[in-house]
Amino acid sequence: MSSTASVSDTLTPLPPAGTAPTRYRVVRKRHPWRVVGTILAGLLIAIMAESVLTNPRWGWDTFAHWFLSPPVLAGLGRTLALTVVASALGFVLGTALALARVSGSPLLAGLAWFYTWLLRSIPLIVLLLVLYNFAYLYQSIRIGVPFTDVVFFEYPTMQLLNQTAVAVLGLSLNQAAFSSEIIRGGILAVDQGQLEAAAALGMPRRRQVWRIVLPQAMRAILPAGFNEIIGLAKGTSMVYVLALPELFYTVQVVYQRNMEVIPLLMVATVWYIIILTVLSVLQFHIERHFARGAVRTLSPTWYQRLYRRVRPPSVAVPPVPAPVPPAAAVPFPARGSWQRGPGAEVRIEGVCKQYSGHPVLQDIDLHVRPGEVLAILGPSGSGKSTLLRTINALEKVDRGLVSVDGEFIGYRRCGDTLYELKEKDILRRRIEVGMVFQNFNLFPHLTALDNVAEAPVAVRGLTRAQARAQARELLARVGLGDREAAYPRQLSGGQQQRVAIARALALNPKVLLFDEPTSALDPELVGEVLDVIKELARSGSTLVIVTHEIGFAREVADRVVFMDAGRIVESGPPAQVLNAPTQARTREFLAKVL
Numbered sequence: 001m002s003s004t005a006s007v008s009d010t011l012t013p014l015p016p017a018g019t020a021p022t023r024y025r026v027v028r029k030r031h032p033w034r035v036v037g038t039i040l041a042g043l044l045i046a047i048m049a050e051s052v053l054t055n056p057r058w059g060w061d062t063f064a065h066w067f068l069s070p071p072v073l074a075g076l077g078r079t080l081a082l083t084v085v086a087s088a089l090g091f092v093l094g095t096a097l098a099l100a101r102v103s104g105s106p107l108l109a110g111l112a113w114f115y116t117w118l119l120r121s122i123p124l125i126v127l128l129l130v131l132y133n134f135a136y137l138y139q140s141i142r143i144g145v146p147f148t149d150v151v152f153f154e155y156p157t158m159q160l161l162n163q164t165a166v167a168v169l170g171l172s173l174n175q176a177a178f179s180s181e182i183i184r185g186g187i188l189a190v191d192q193g194q195l196e197a198a199a200a201l202g203m204p205r206r207r208q209v210w211r212i213v214l215p216q217a218m219r220a221i222l223p224a225g226f227n228e229i230i231g232l233a234k235g236t237s238m239v240y241v242l243a244l245p246e247l248f249y250t251v252q253v254v255y256q257r258n259m260e261v262i263p264l265l266m267v268a269t270v271w272y273i274i275i276l277t278v279l280s281v282l283q284f285h286i287e288r289h290f291a292r293g294a295v296r297t298l299s300p301t302w303y304q305r306l307y308r309r310v311r312p313p314s315v316a317v318p319p320v321p322a323p324v325p326p327a328a329a330v331p332f333p334a335r336g337s338w339q340r341g342p343g344a345e346v347r348i349e350g351v352c353k354q355y356s357g358h359p360v361l362q363d364i365d366l367h368v369r370p371g372e373v374l375a376i377l378g379p380s381g382s383g384k385s386t387l388l389r390t391i392n393a394l395e396k397v398d399r400g401l402v403s404v405d406g407e408f409i410g411y412r413r414c415g416d417t418l419y420e421l422k423e424k425d426i427l428r429r430r431i432e433v434g435m436v437f438q439n440f441n442l443f444p445h446l447t448a449l450d451n452v453a454e455a456p457v458a459v460r461g462l463t464r465a466q467a468r469a470q471a472r473e474l475l476a477r478v479g480l481g482d483r484e485a486a487y488p489r490q491l492s493g494g495q496q497q498r499v500a501i502a503r504a505l506a507l508n509p510k511v512l513l514f515d516e517p518t519s520a521l522d523p524e525l526v527g528e529v530l531d532v533i534k535e536l537a538r539s540g541s542t543l544v545i546v547t548h549e550i551g552f553a554r555e556v557a558d559r560v561v562f563m564d565a566g567r568i569v570e571s572g573p574p575a576q577v578l579n580a581p582t583q584a585r586t587r588e589f590l591a592k593v594l
Helices: 003-010 032-054 060-067 070-101 106-121 124-132 163-189 192-200 205-242 247-258 261-290 302-310 384-391 423-430 448-460 464-477 493-505 523-537 550-556 574-579 584-593
Strands: 140-144 151-156 346-355 358-368 373-377 399-404 411-414 417-420 433-436 511-515 542-546 559-564 567-572
Touching: 060 261, 070 106, 070 163, 070 205, 070 247, 070 261, 106 163, 124 163, 124 205, 163 205, 192 205, 192 423, 192 433, 205 247, 205 261, 205 423, 205 448, 247 261, 346 384, 358 384, 358 567, 373 384, 373 550, 384 399, 384 511, 384 542, 433 493, 448 464, 448 493, 464 493, 493 523, 523 542, 523 550, 550 574, 559 574, 559 584, 567 574, 567 584
Parallel strands: 373 542, 373 559, 433 511, 511 542
Antiparallel strands: 140 151, 346 358, 346 399, 411 417, 559 567
8 A cells, every 4th residue: 555545544534514523522732831830839829828827926816906996997098088189189280280291382381391390309208398397488378469468368377288288288299290291191192193183173172182182092091190099009108207197107106006016017018908909900990991992892801701601691693784785875865964065165375385494385376166076196295195284274384375265274364464363263264174084093982973973062062962863874874874883993994984084074064185085995995985985076065185096086086186296287177187198297107107
């Protein structure tokens, strides 16, 4: 018998297709070193436990006597109260300091930096002693009009800053300095595109901070923030210098009387361990809350795993969801609560823009008629995206003007004089110019429904119920009616871009800007996004689209503009620019991409 035949005879034939291999026994791979490590760890734990529990010098009877004694519980209560109050005040003040550090005011940012620098430099025990002796410097605390004799409130410092007040104030001021840097780090970790997306929707600065920036920053803030709170819980022992009977000071007083040092220190240690455990459990659940949208699926908790093990098996067969039609099959109705009005006119006059002395836009003049679909083509670095961003003032021009329906985005006109607008006024005018970003820039901590509903509540004054009803309608019209509860990370690229389009449409803008809406998508997903844009082009909206899709521009655009080196090289109908360009640079570009 040949060697080939002998090998083939020993092989077990595969089961027929479609049959379950139930007759096979699966042998799991073994981890011998893991078993050895587990045994050694268990042995070490047993040795330590036996040593601690059987050594009479630990004084466990004394420990049991004092662990729940009234003096210890009273000290524990003061420790918990100081931790909670100082943490709350410290993080509120720390948030204000962090926002001041990233503000546009140099004086405010400098003052916040000085506070942080000074308080992080001073040891906590020194700060507490200085505050406790503050009456030596100022006998009374006054509130009134600075640099005058007008006084609204005056109180003796000695009576105002008692032991408890000094402990709370000192711990809070110290905590604020450290928490401000933690919060600032979280804010800086938020992607710049999130700020641009919120600004493009016209959301007020305060709402941008509280609804968009801080919720995303919390994932970076929480681990270090809870470390600070845990450190504060143990750091309350520092107030012993004020003779304030918190947990550690109470234990000190007791063991100085009965000389049972170790048992009393273990009383404090076990209570600190309990506090740490409670804070760790709280941290875990808060982090899970802010992890929504950051991960596709949250891992189950230990009690969820336990419930799944003990619950009776379910035999119900889940219903098969109805197939969802593609985006192209979901028409944009001509009537209804969402009906597009006529588009706006856009004028760009003599716009110039430089980055670090390098010209990006050079004397751009462009007129987009109401309801026109304008496609902007050109090589990378030609200034297409920068030009698009000047229309809604995400980029401030160095020279020139941009107007939408006769209103300048960044200025207020009074006769022949233009007054530069404040940021809040620019945000109001930006509402009329919707934008869909190349990288989607959806808010990852909000569901698809809330992504679409957030801006109408903030800038159009809709109630939450009205905004959510409109958002459901828009998501259905872009073919995502069944994904309203999904977070962006749970959606494909094409679905995310369609949500971004629905979000821009929710404000019913007069102009829609698309910054290479398909460049971040796989080729198979491009079609579903382009189909939605085609529907918009037929609705009468003014669309300005930066794209590399030559075929799409040929089919949808009323006019094509070709840019190179920050200038408009050629402009005209698609048939003329794409089929018979007059400029050599345009012909050279099309020869490479067609």
